[in-house]
Amino acid sequence: MLAETVCSAVAAAGLGIAAITAYRKRFLAATRIAAYALVPLGLVMTGAVQWLADTAFSPVAWAGFGVLGVAWVLFMTSRTVERRRGGTAGIEEEPKGRKRAAEPSASAPALGQGKRGATPKPETGAPADDFSDIEAILKKHGI
Incomplete structure (x- = not known):
């Protein structure tokens, strides 16, 4: 009742101004x-002030509100831990025998690797040949 009176007085003063x-x-x-x-005045007439007053003293x-705050803290903590781990790894395991949509070896043929985990063989030649083009550039610039 007090909140409605205050809001009505504020409305009357505002209309006077x-x-x-x-x-x-x-x-x-x-x-x-x-x-x-x-x-x-509109808030008083719709009953929003009474609802707010009842909520504030309940x-x-x-x-x-405390339960909602705890839920929010738990949610944000889980998101932080998930980001630090680098994704959702370990949260949900896929059933055995079921393949993922994108396998890590899916890009192996595009990279020229025949098998998963296979490393490309180094070209034959002396290690000095690998740096010959760098030496040519340095000599060209006088270094």
Whole structure:
């Protein structure tokens, strides 16, 4: 009951200020002030103020907010741990015998590797040949 009285008084004061502003020929500002002044009155008339007052003084409502806070903390902690591990590995195991949509060896033929885990064989030649082009560039620039 007190909250409704306060909101009604604020609305009445706001409408009074809007009337004074309109008397000073500042109609746009008066309209804006009147709009802000009518918001608390509308909240009282819809019952939102009573619902808010009941929620603010209800221990069950505060316990519910506490449960929501704990759920949010748990969710954010699990997301942080998941990101540090690098994805969802270890959270859900796939059944044996079932292949994933993208196997790690799927790109092996594109890389020129015949088998999974096979390393390409080095080209035959002396190790000095590998750096000959670098030496040519350095000599070209006078280094």
